[in-house]
Amino acid sequence: MTAIATQPLTGAYTADPVHSSFAFAVRYMGVSTFRGTLDGVTASLTAGPDGVALEGAAQVESISIRAPQQFRDHVLSADFFDVASHPRVVFRSTDVALGDDGRAKVDGELTIRGVSLPVRAEGTWAPEAETLSGRRAHLSLETTVDRTAYGLAWNADLPSGGKALANDVTLTIELALVATAPTEA
């Protein structure tokens, strides 16, 4: 349905780590929402005649849960990320559609804890602009994944009924893309 711009972006871009983020949100105790980020994000986007390709990775160790140690240890343990065996979360696109209306749709494969599953993320993009710090574009994406499908299976029964932690986790990805090479004339 979405009209596709002929050449929305051109060339290669890398994500500026300071202005990019990989955030997650999960409901717990049925009523509250816990939010966090993986701060160590690298990503690259390549736009060429064959379309747009997006690749990214985030270091699990960079998770924003730093204290208390017991909480961090639990999240990094085999109950959740199993960071010792799977230090990175990886994404690789199979299809990227950037619409004229500013909407973005990215299909690809998300690998967490060694499990690769197809995902579709949707959001918005901003076309390239000349800025003080070079040629920049932006991509904002959101998707929801079932953490248990990736083996992040920990849960517990609440004493009053229900489960301690929801299975659905909302992922929000912000990529501040900086052009790495001059556009060919």
Added chain:
Amino acid sequence: MRVLGLSGSLRRGSHNRALLRAAAAALPTGVELVTWDRLAELPAYDEDLDEALGPALEPVRALRAAIAAADALLIATPEYNASLPGALKNALDWASRPYATNPLHGKPAAVVGASTGLFGAVWAQAEGRKVLAAIGADVLERELPVGQAQEAFDAGGRLRDPELRAALDVLVGDLVDRAHQSAAAHVAEAA
């Protein structure tokens, strides 16, 4: 009117002691919160020891007297392995004997809890209510899980989250109401 506060955590800088202080600040005028901080002085409960010299053991006597002298009990507990800390359970075991005349019998009681994880000792609180009910206390069903406790209090010792603060006010208010009702019933009985 007096509420006795027991913290299930023994360590200095305990988040649960902070929670008791926040509860004390939420009490209406004319109600005081007194804490009993000597859980670590109680020996492991042993029926032989209790029979031989229970009342002669000063910390045991002091605990039972502190409960008897209070109109209500407020426990603030952390969670150890999804349950109550041993020292707190041990104190409740000492307080519960002899069962027929134990000072917790019919006493209004509530359990709150703080933990550094997300879940605010919710399982320990449920265990606490279960144990208190078994002892015969008049237990409030309400709970107050304070998660991520290292960030939960402001410099003035108040709970930062307005919803949690309101929930603590309600819980403390319910406990005091229950204590007033219980006191009125005792007066009626005596008359």
